[in-house]
Amino acid sequence: MKNMISMATDRTFAQFLKQCSMPNDGTLLPEAMDYLQALHDRGSAQLHEQSFPTTRDEEWRFTDLKPLQDTTFAPSAKLKLSAAEIRALMLPETHESFMVFVNGQLDCAEISNPPAGLLLSNLGLTFVSGMLLNAPELPIHNYLAKQLGADERFTALNTAGFKDVAIVWVGENTIVDMPIHLLFVAIPGQTPTWSQPRCLIVAEAGSQLTVIEDYITVGDGVHFTNAVTEIWMAENAEVNHTRVQQESQMAFHIGKTAVSQARNSRYTCNTVSTGAKLSRHNLEIHQAEEQTETTLNGLTLIGDEQLADTHSTIAFTKAHGSSRQLHKCIVDDRARAVFNGKVLVPKAAQLTDAGQLSRTLLLSSKARVDTKPQLEIVADNVKCSHGATVSQLDAEEVFYLQSRGLDQTTAQKLLTYAFAAEVINQIPVVSLRDRLAQQVRMQTQD
Amino acid sequence: MINATGEVVLLVQNLTAEVDGTPILKGLNLEVKAGEIHAIMGPNGSGKSTFSKVLAGHPDYTITGGAVIFQGQNLLEMEPQERARSGIFLAFQYPLEIPGVSNIDFLRVAYNSKRKHAGLEELDAFDFDDLVRQKLDVVKMNPDFLSRGVNEGFSGGEKKRNEILQMALLEPKLAILDETDSGLDIDALKIVSGGVNQLATAKNATILITHYQRLLDYIEPDFVHVMEGGRIITTGPKELALELESRGYLWVREEEEERVKVQG
Incomplete structure (x- = not known):
């Protein structure tokens, strides 16, 4: 008898996938369209036979996605902000080095006197020039959707349907003095909408970049943001990354930051999460080579009925890697914070120096935090520390x-x-x- | 300076207080006049620190009886911040560290809350900066300490100097120094006591709570009180401190017991 068991894609994911479509602004070259179609198909295929996460999944134990699952979403519209609205959202330091995406698609960008070697772009502009596709020195194919963990469910969903990509490409030995501001604005509709911002940052050897990734909501209404950012750091590159999530309290926000670090690279991530009714940030660092440094500073500040979940992973793979992680939560009212900090130190990662500290301040008797260090250490000559405190104001x-x-x-x-x-x-x-x-x-x- | 006819700053009458149901102060009496420096000595557990915290309004202590009148007002009815704004200052035995708040911001907020209370205009950051730099000299403090977190990573001596700096800014009517000398090396002790001496005037008063006579070599008290079992059991001139240093506290207790017997 033939085995006829074949699980269909989960109903919720199927709903989302049905709404995924190719960018159709007419600016893309045919070869770009082919490439993107293949990517979308791959994302879609990765979701096949995947179930929607429930609290029975270890990774989602404390974060119940039922409210997201129970909401019917429609694709968000391609919209533009007024010049005045954009001005109000800009930072003085970045008013000449920003890109604004609305509902996951480029609204406007400004870059004045960029250093040679810096490319600030989006999918359309990139493919129009054909640069990233054709120039052998800018092989976008090797980077986009190529991070480890790309098959994780929400990452795959983003790959299956992103409409645009914010691209920051820093060439070899290029020092970018001005910070780059990537602003992702969600403008909800009358009924619940969703969008999938996507961001690719490549820091080539010896380069330096300061980048701000900023999520906000303009207007009222339920919306769902499923964002993915991939950061590639070549040898001796330095990236200082600030990720701010301040979406409205009607938002669902699921975000992924995947970072791959080559030898001697230094990555710093400052995350500040104050928004969304339900948010999840997956922060995954892959130290691919020796002597890489990772610094993670996280702040979650929530109240009312908010839930904010941070799951971080620092995967050491080679010797002499180091990491410093400080994650702080301030939880008020009936809000709930979750922190899971995974640190993987395999046999080959001797002389790893990893430190993790999770500190939570509970401001109300109904506030709650679930915090969990998760150290998996195989190497025997390492320095790994972790600590967690939960307290009220002293x-x-x-x-x-x-x-x-x-x-x-x-x-x-x-x-x-x-x-x-x-x-x-x-x-x-x-x-x-x-x-x-x-x-x-x-x-x-x- | 003993000031027999001076203004009474603090009057404590038969004060009793407890913590978690355990009585600590058991009928304490004290009168402090403007211009006076009082030292309160006594063995561990005699209630010295409790007394200082009760005066500052620490929430852990429950007042069970007696009265405390500060400049004619019922001190016990006032919130800690009202006491501070009215002129009570407690230099903490263990000043707390508050990383994330710069020392200068903290000092300015404290200073302005007092000015506001007095109906004066608050000082802005620039004017306050000028003022605080003048006051740094009182405790010979390096200006770098202003931009650091409050007491963050300060040594024991630096923390105590920071307390005296706060006192210099707030110009209290009554300063209570809770074991400000403990844990100080001789250089830090000289700086801290030099600061206290500079700040003591004919218009304000100081209560020194200490274990050690050593402090009194640098700050000369007008009265030395000995606390024991939650009460002041004897009071004498500054020479009493020297006697305590050489003979210990036991003889004071015996004399007190003798006195009680005779009276009884």
């Missing part, structure tokens, strides 16, 4: 400030801000740092 610290004349509320706000500041102060772009500091002060004010 009554002694509040009293200390009161004894200097601050009233109780001011003291509590100041201490909450101070807790967040340790992460915010790491952000290298001053105006963004100030803006976030201001927002933290506002958010902790009630």
